[in-house]
Amino acid sequence: MNKSPECCFPGSIKRAFHRPPSAANGSDIDPVWMGCSMIAASRIYGSRLLKTHRMENIDRRLRLSLDRLKAAWLLASILVAVTACTSDAPVRPVSVEAHKHPVRSEPAPLPVTGTPVLDLSQAFDLASIIPELADKRVVFVGEIHNRYEHHLTQLEIIRQLHEIHPRIAIGMEAFQQPFQHSLDAYIAGDLSERDFLRDSEYYQRWRFDFRHYAPILRYAREHRIPVIALNLPAELTRKAGKVGIDGLSETEKAKIPQTIDRSDTAYEARLRDVFDQHPHTDEQSFDRFLDVQLLWDEGMAKRAAEYLKENPEAVMVVLAGGGHLAYGSGIPQRLQRRHPVDSAIVLNSWDAGDLHPDLADFLLLPERQVLPAAGKMGIMIDDQNGALEILNCKDDSPCAAHGIKRGDVIAAINGEPVTDVTDLRLLMWDKKPGDTLNLKIQRKHWLSGVKEMDVDLELE
Numbered sequence: 001m002n003k004s005p006e007c008c009f010p011g012s013i014k015r016a017f018h019r020p021p022s023a024a025n026g027s028d029i030d031p032v033w034m035g036c037s038m039i040a041a042s043r044i045y046g047s048r049l050l051k052t053h054r055m056e057n058i059d060r061r062l063r064l065s066l067d068r069l070k071a072a073w074l075l076a077s078i079l080v081a082v083t084a085c086t087s088d089a090p091v092r093p094v095s096v097e098a099h100k101h102p103v104r105s106e107p108a109p110l111p112v113t114g115t116p117v118l119d120l121s122q123a124f125d126l127a128s129i130i131p132e133l134a135d136k137r138v139v140f141v142g143e144i145h146n147r148y149e150h151h152l153t154q155l156e157i158i159r160q161l162h163e164i165h166p167r168i169a170i171g172m173e174a175f176q177q178p179f180q181h182s183l184d185a186y187i188a189g190d191l192s193e194r195d196f197l198r199d200s201e202y203y204q205r206w207r208f209d210f211r212h213y214a215p216i217l218r219y220a221r222e223h224r225i226p227v228i229a230l231n232l233p234a235e236l237t238r239k240a241g242k243v244g245i246d247g248l249s250e251t252e253k254a255k256i257p258q259t260i261d262r263s264d265t266a267y268e269a270r271l272r273d274v275f276d277q278h279p280h281t282d283e284q285s286f287d288r289f290l291d292v293q294l295l296w297d298e299g300m301a302k303r304a305a306e307y308l309k310e311n312p313e314a315v316m317v318v319l320a321g322g323g324h325l326a327y328g329s330g331i332p333q334r335l336q337r338r339h340p341v342d343s344a345i346v347l348n349s350w351d352a353g354d355l356h357p358d359l360a361d362f363l364l365l366p367e368r369q370v371l372p373a374a375g376k377m378g379i380m381i382d383d384q385n386g387a388l389e390i391l392n393c394k395d396d397s398p399c400a401a402h403g404i405k406r407g408d409v410i411a412a413i414n415g416e417p418v419t420d421v422t423d424l425r426l427l428m429w430d431k432k433p434g435d436t437l438n439l440k441i442q443r444k445h446w447l448s449g450v451k452e453m454d455v456d457l458e459l460e
Contacts, residue, residue, distance in 0.1 A: 126153065129346075129362055130160045137308065137315055137341035140332055142322030142348050142360075145174075149366040150348035151212045155219060157346065158317050162223060165315045170220055171304050173296075173320040174206050174213060175229035183227045187220055194426050203422045205234050210429050211371050216319070228307050230318070232256065232299035241292045257298040261337065267329035270353065274323070297324055301334035308339050322347050327358055375431035375459030379404070383420040387411075402455045404441060411452070412440040435459050 133139050141157055143150040162168050175183060182200035185191040191199060193214070202210060220227050236252055245253075245260065262268070268290060275289050304318060324330035325345050332345060344361040378397020382389050388410040393399035410418055413427050414437060431437070439455045 126156060126364070127160060130157070130164070133157065133344055133346070134161060134164045135342065136344045138304070138318060138332075138335065138343040139316075140318045140320065140325045140343065140345045142325045142346065143319060144349065145208045145321060146212065147348070147368075148212055148371050149369040151216060152369065153348055153364050153366050154317075154319055155216050158216065158219065158225075161315070161317060162225065167311075167314045169226040169228055169307060169311070169314050169316045170216070171228040171230045171300070171307070171316050171318040171320075172213075173231050173300060173324065174208070175200060175202075175227070176205055176231045176233050177229050177299070177303060178233050180229045183229055186217070187224060187227055189221065193430075197426055197429070198422075203425045209371060209374075211374075214430075226314075228303065228316075230300040230303045230320070232295060237292050237295050240295055241288050244288055245291045245295065256295060257302045259337075260294050260298055261334060262294065264329050264333070267327070270326075270329075273353070293330075297330040298334050300324065301331045302338060304331070305335050305338035308341060322350070322352065326353075326360070327356075373433055375428070375433050375435050377437070377457060378460060381410070381421070381424070386419055388418055388420065388424060398457045398460055402457055404439075404455065405443070407444065409442040410439055411442050414438050431459055433459055 139157065139161065141154045143154060158168070158170060179200040182191065182196055185199070186193075186196035197203065197210060217227065219225070233255075236248070236256060239252065240248060240256075245256070248256070271290055271293055272286055275286050280289075300318075300320065304316060308314065308316060318331065320331060325332060325347065328336075328345065332343060335341070336343070346362045346364060347360040348364050348366065350359065350363055376397075377399050378394040379399045380391040380394075382391050390399070390404060390406055390408045390410070392406060393404055410424075412418060413424070416423075416427060418424055418427065436456055436458050439457055441453050441455055443451045443453070445451055
């Protein structure tokens with residue numbers, strides 16, 4: 001597999017930009033100008049890693065005076081467009097108190113002459129942060145679920161840590177706890193990929209293109225690395241979104257974490273921003289939205305903590321959306337509350353809000369990569385009636401070229417019966433342009449009944 005070059009703000013963002021000594025008046029200075037510097041780095045060094053470990057090196061190169069650092073304390077975090085989930089993390093074990101970030105008011109801007117500057121001349125590769133990550137019991141690695149390059153960096157971190165820690169485990173948000181048996185059977189070699197996807201109900205419950213996660217799972221299977229299903233069952237979180245946690249039955253409440261920490265007001269404020277940016281009806285209250293987010297966080301943290309307690313020699317890499325990791329507010333501090341461990345947070349990109357030194361330990365800025373093109377038949381289908389019925393064939397598509405019509409039904413592909421979209425995705429997920437499929441097509445005729453025909457269709 002081709003590795004993506006990465007750009008990273010490594011070392012701990014929080015440690016690299018710790019507060020300098022207090023001024024004579026006792027005021028505490030926190031240079032939040034780090035955010036501005038990160039934006040510049042992401043534009044200029046899109047494929048390199050920017051090292052920020054040593055405060056003294058930054059001070060020497062930037063030559064910021066103490067007066068400018070005082071002014072920097074007033075600098076607003078740099079706002080970037082919200083496009084997806086992101087993540088951030090503390091350097092040392094996260095406590096609940098350590099991540100009660102107050103909601104910051106809008107500060108006055110710096111004068112132009114006080115514009116922060118970061119020297120971008122120092123760069124190093126992803127391998128350089130591995131020694132520090134290897135000292136942690138848990139490494140959280142964020143993702144935007146449909147960003148291929150994020151999953152490539154996740155896999156590279158897993159590979160390099162596995163060389164150091166043979167007893168490594170991978171915790172994944174993408175799989176729900178009731179399907180741990182499916183993961184275990186797949187890792188053990190007892191299930192094929194297709195059977196694993198069906199048995200874990202992947203396409204009903206997660207739905208993102210499995211090709212994003214397949215390399216990670218294949219590596220885990222090859223090396224017999226345990227993969228832990230972290231997420232709560234969708235039935236519980238979906239119902240909580242409708243009726244709230246208090247509206248769950250006693251049986252349902254017994255399946256969720258008994259403690260839900262609501263003390264992080266800054267996290268709640270960030271979630272409210274996300275909620276307000278999406279259309280919703282009056283019935284969809286923020287309280288319900290918050291309940292679901294906290295259930296996800298607490299449920300995944302609880303499961304990860306249980307595994308670590310049961311396997312005291314193991315280390316874990318947790319793969320989750322960045323929003324569950326940022327500032328340690330989601331999963332990290334809730335895991336720490338249950339089972340204090342040394343941990344680090346690595347974010348893949350940050351384009352979902354303000355930048356701040358407390359964001360994470362490491363920020364990766366990998367070059368954008370897309371999945372290889374998937375094979376397509378050029379059809380629109382409907383499976384509402386228990387069959388894959390053709391709604392339309394796109395013009396100049398393989399479907400149209402073979403005379404397939406609206407109302408035709410795909411009964412089988414390569415000899416395997418199909419009745420719904422899940423069946424179709426299980427058979428199509430790894431197909432490429434140029435691959436040929438044999439379709440068994442059923443066509444209703446008012447006089448002769450159902451007519452069957454075989455079509456060998458080359459995917460575009």
